[in-house]
Amino acid sequence: MDSFNKYKYIDTLLKRLPLFLTIGTKSTIALLAILFINNQTLISNNPVQTNANIKTVQLYKKGWNMSYPIINLYPQEQLTLEFDDFAYESKNYQYSIVHCTADWEESNLMQTEYVDGFMPNSVYDYQYSFNTTFDYIHYTLDFPNKDIKLKISGNYLIKIFELGYEDEPVLVRPFYVSESAVSIFPRIKYTSNSNFRETMQEVNFSIQHPNFRINNPQDEIKVVVQQNGRWDSQIDDLKPLFIRHNELDYSYNRENLFDGGNEYRWLDIRSTRFAPEHVADIAFFDPHYHFTLFPDKYLSEKPYFYREDFNGKYYIEVKENRDPFIEADYVYVHFKLPVQAPYVDGQIYVTGGLNDWQLNDANRMEYNFNTRMYEVTLLLKQGFYNYQYHFLEDKHHQAEVERFEGSFGQTENDYIIYVYYQNISDNYQRLIGVNISNSLKYSMKK
Numbered sequence: 001m002d003s004f005n006k007y008k009y010i011d012t013l014l015k016r017l018p019l020f021l022t023i024g025t026k027s028t029i030a031l032l033a034i035l036f037i038n039n040q041t042l043i044s045n046n047p048v049q050t051n052a053n054i055k056t057v058q059l060y061k062k063g064w065n066m067s068y069p070i071i072n073l074y075p076q077e078q079l080t081l082e083f084d085d086f087a088y089e090s091k092n093y094q095y096s097i098v099h100c101t102a103d104w105e106e107s108n109l110m111q112t113e114y115v116d117g118f119m120p121n122s123v124y125d126y127q128y129s130f131n132t133t134f135d136y137i138h139y140t141l142d143f144p145n146k147d148i149k150l151k152i153s154g155n156y157l158i159k160i161f162e163l164g165y166e167d168e169p170v171l172v173r174p175f176y177v178s179e180s181a182v183s184i185f186p187r188i189k190y191t192s193n194s195n196f197r198e199t200m201q202e203v204n205f206s207i208q209h210p211n212f213r214i215n216n217p218q219d220e221i222k223v224v225v226q227q228n229g230r231w232d233s234q235i236d237d238l239k240p241l242f243i244r245h246n247e248l249d250y251s252y253n254r255e256n257l258f259d260g261g262n263e264y265r266w267l268d269i270r271s272t273r274f275a276p277e278h279v280a281d282i283a284f285f286d287p288h289y290h291f292t293l294f295p296d297k298y299l300s301e302k303p304y305f306y307r308e309d310f311n312g313k314y315y316i317e318v319k320e321n322r323d324p325f326i327e328a329d330y331v332y333v334h335f336k337l338p339v340q341a342p343y344v345d346g347q348i349y350v351t352g353g354l355n356d357w358q359l360n361d362a363n364r365m366e367y368n369f370n371t372r373m374y375e376v377t378l379l380l381k382q383g384f385y386n387y388q389y390h391f392l393e394d395k396h397h398q399a400e401v402e403r404f405e406g407s408f409g410q411t412e413n414d415y416i417i418y419v420y421y422q423n424i425s426d427n428y429q430r431l432i433g434v435n436i437s438n439s440l441k442y443s444m445k446k
Contacts (some may be wrong), residue, residue, distance in 0.1 A: 046231045047104045047157055048356045049172040055136070055330070056316065056381045057083040057356070059158070059173045062142055066313055068229060068416060069175035070434055073153045076144055079175055081158060082325070084129075084136040084381065092163040093170075094120035095141060097148065099428065100155040102222050102236070102420045104174065107154070107428045114428075117148035120166065127326045133288050134330040153179040153431040154420075176418065176431055182209040184417050184435035190409045192253045199407040200257045201439060203415050207240075207248040212432065215423065217248050222420040222429065227258045227413050228311040230357045232398045260411040261401045262299050264309040264352065264386035269331055271319040272382075289331040295338050295373060296389065300406035309386050311414050312352040316383040328382040335365070337374045337389055337404065342367035346393040348374050348404070352386050359392050359399060412440040 050057060061067040062078040071077035085091065099107040099114040111119065125140040143158070144150050155176060159169040184207055191202040203225055214220055217240050224236040238255060240248035250256065268276040272289050275282050281292045321327035335350050348365040355363050355378075365374035390399035401407055419433040 046358075047100070047172055047174050048231075048358060049169060050356075051170040053086045054160075054171050055084045055086065055379070057081075057171055057173060058316075059175060065315060066310065068436065069173070070416075070436075071175070071177055073150065073177050073179050076150065078142050078144060081141045081143070081160075081173065082139065083160070083171060084138050085170075086134065086136050088135055090126055090128075090137055093123040093139060093160055094163050094166070095123055095143070096120040096159050096161075096166065097143075097150070098157045098159065099152070100157055100174075102155060102224060102418070102429050104155060104157075109428055114150065114152050114154075115148050116151050119148060120161075121147045122163075123160065129326050130323075131321070131327060132329040136330070138325050140325075150177055152428065153177045154429055155431065176434060178431045178434045180433060181212045181421075181430075182207050182419055182433040184208075184419060184433050186415060186417060186435055186437045187251075188415060188437060188439045188441075191257055193257070196257060198409055199260055199402065201260045201409055201411070201413065202253065203256050203258060203417075204251045205417055205435070206250065207419055207433065208246060209248075210246045212421075214248075214421070217243055220421055220423050221248065222422075223250065224418040224420070225256065225258075226416045226418075227261075229353070229414070229416070230312075232357070232359065233258065258413070258415075259401050259407045260409045261388075261407055261413065262304070262405040262411055263307045264312055264388055265296065265299075266309065267293070267333065267385040267387060269333060269380060269382050270317050270384060272329065272331065273320065289329065290334065291331055292334045293336060295336040298404055300402060300404055302406065304406070304408040304410055306410075306412065309412075310353075311412070312357070312386045312388070314353050314383055314385040316381055318382045324382070330379055330381050332377050333380050334377050335375065335387075336371070337365065338372060339367070339374055340372060342369075342374075343391070346391055346396075349390050349392060349399065350376055350378065350387055351390050351399070352388060354378070354380060354385050354387060359390070365389075412438065414438055 059069040059079060059081050061071060062080045069079055071079055096119040099109050101107055123139050123141050127138045129136045158173055160171045161169040184205055186205040188203050190197050191200050223238050224234055226234045238250055241251055242249035269291055272282060278293055279291055280294045283290045316324045316328055318324045318328040349359045350363045351357055365376040368375050389404040390401055391403045392399045415437050417435045420429045421432045422429045
């Protein structure tokens, strides 16, 4: 749960406390509750890094560019990493791979314990952009490959850097390698908590392991649950509520709640000639194109309406040319969100796969007193994008969706469940199972 919903929960708790309790006693109970909930929702490290000259980084299972960066250990599959470098000349980029814990700290392993081969290796595949207003070089890397094979499961980072500057990577991206040793059965539904039934989704699940021995589930198993690949809202501290023969059950009614959110807004910038819906104007100010969007509306003020989306992802495409990888141009996109007065308790961000769900200065909106709108300009490669407006309250780490997008229990979302295992004799955390499910599949039964 994010901070906004935590305090809604605290408000409900206080209303239900007996009337004879003093204000001081109620405040103490509320404080303890807040500390408990905060301890239940610690945010894991976010390992994503991108230099300013690196754009449009995509990491996916080879052949499926809308997939999450998750592959099986056996039989070993491949991932594809693509990125653009704003440069006139190619660089001698190298890559290395690092094994990590479930919390994205570097594992205490020798390189030879998790990789069969030698590192670093060169990124050989690159192409120069053609007939674009921005000059860039498009790099592509498929891995694991003939140079390296991965030997164990777990969390990994791939780092790209110039030769001789391994400690100064230009980009870092996480990916996952699973053993598929256990089976995960999710149950996504409206929450049984009546206070949040209309706005939140409950993600219960069980782990079945008939062929995998787990002696001490409370200590040996760690699970992480993500919604649509977002880092700031993931839940990573659940313990099995029920332990049965060859089965671990995680059927909570509060600790596993996610804001339902809303379907993502969409942006079509595939053509520089024809303005699609939501685009007010396309202008060429020598030497670059500018897309000005119509001011976006508050979806929180409207009832839920299903519209198909990519759950925050995007794909690169250009209508006037053939090869989107090197012929798609970069354009400036001007976002606007009407607000009567600036917020003093937090910031607004445009977020989604277009910036890896990051909340940083690059996608933070600024208030324009003349137009009474929050505004931000992003440089994006031609394609089709999903995005949302998230509000990050000061001194908090999890963004609030409901304020501008609304939050509905029936929203279509992806949920990814990662199951890690480490016993007392293991020197690393194994990723023994991953499940990707969609809330629409379960019809959100009450």
